[in-house]
Amino acid sequence: MSRRYERNMKTLSPEENTKLREFKVFVAGCGGLGGFVIEELGRLGIGHITAVDGDVFEESNLNRQLLSTMDLLGQGKADAARERMLKVNPDVTVTSIQTMITAENCPELIRGHDLVIDALDNMGTRIVLEKSCEKEGIPMVHGAIAGWYGQVSAIFPGDRTIEKLYPKDGEKGVETELGNPAFTPAMVASIEVAEGLKILLGRGNILRNKLLCIDLLDHEYECFDL
Numbered sequence: 001m002s003r004r005y006e007r008n009m010k011t012l013s014p015e016e017n018t019k020l021r022e023f024k025v026f027v028a029g030c031g032g033l034g035g036f037v038i039e040e041l042g043r044l045g046i047g048h049i050t051a052v053d054g055d056v057f058e059e060s061n062l063n064r065q066l067l068s069t070m071d072l073l074g075q076g077k078a079d080a081a082r083e084r085m086l087k088v089n090p091d092v093t094v095t096s097i098q099t100m101i102t103a104e105n106c107p108e109l110i111r112g113h114d115l116v117i118d119a120l121d122n123m124g125t126r127i128v129l130e131k132s133c134e135k136e137g138i139p140m141v142h143g144a145i146a147g148w149y150g151q152v153s154a155i156f157p158g159d160r161t162i163e164k165l166y167p168k169d170g171e172k173g174v175e176t177e178l179g180n181p182a183f184t185p186a187m188v189a190s191i192e193v194a195e196g197l198k199i200l201l202g203r204g205n206i207l208r209n210k211l212l213c214i215d216l217l218d219h220e221y222e223c224f225d226l
Contacts, residue, residue: 024113028120031061035067037189043088048094055100064184065077106128117141126162127166133155134158142192147184152192154206154207
């Protein structure tokens with residue numbers, strides 16, 4: 001095994017680490033959450049990552065979005081994910097798709113993947129993503145952030161967790177009101193990747209039908225049954 005992955009050992013078996021190369025993971029959004037999610041998936045050695053985002057970098061992204069740099073302002077976030085991984089782990093194939101996720105294109109975009117990770121910033125698209133995952137029979141990891149707070153849940157086809165958490169007509173999350181520092185997306189993305197890894201490998205207890213709520217201001221971490 002390549003020395004690149006030797007520090008994965010003991011946490012993962014050699015067989016598990018090799019198996020990661022076979023998985024295809026779809027990351028919806030390449031901003032605050034998505035940048036960290038893609039970085040960690042790639043460093044773990046996930047074989048194929050599809051990075052989807054129709055947005056471009058703005059100066060206001062620089063405080064928290066791992067993929068954003070001064071020289072990339074005005075350029076596409078999804079393409080930046082591919083270029084970043086070429087520098088970090090060229091053994092990982094990143095397919096970048098510079099488009100917004102819609103009810104019309106989502107089923108086709110996610111088809112054929114083993115896992116979908118939600119790194120979106122609005123409720124409406126999350127609902128679309130969950131419905132498409134149910135249609136295609138793909139498990140999904142949900143994550144959301146706002147200020148000092150974050151949440152994570154593992155969603156399997158038929159669970160309809162997003163419908164329980166968000167009003168159908170909601171479009172914007174509360175991060176606009178509470179702000180979005182660098183540390184919250186980094187932490188929530190890491191938990192999302194850990195949940196995704198457990199789903200792919202069939203290990204440990206996952207957050208299915210549960211919602212992990214994180215309060216970094218008062219260090220309160222609660223897991224609620226849904």
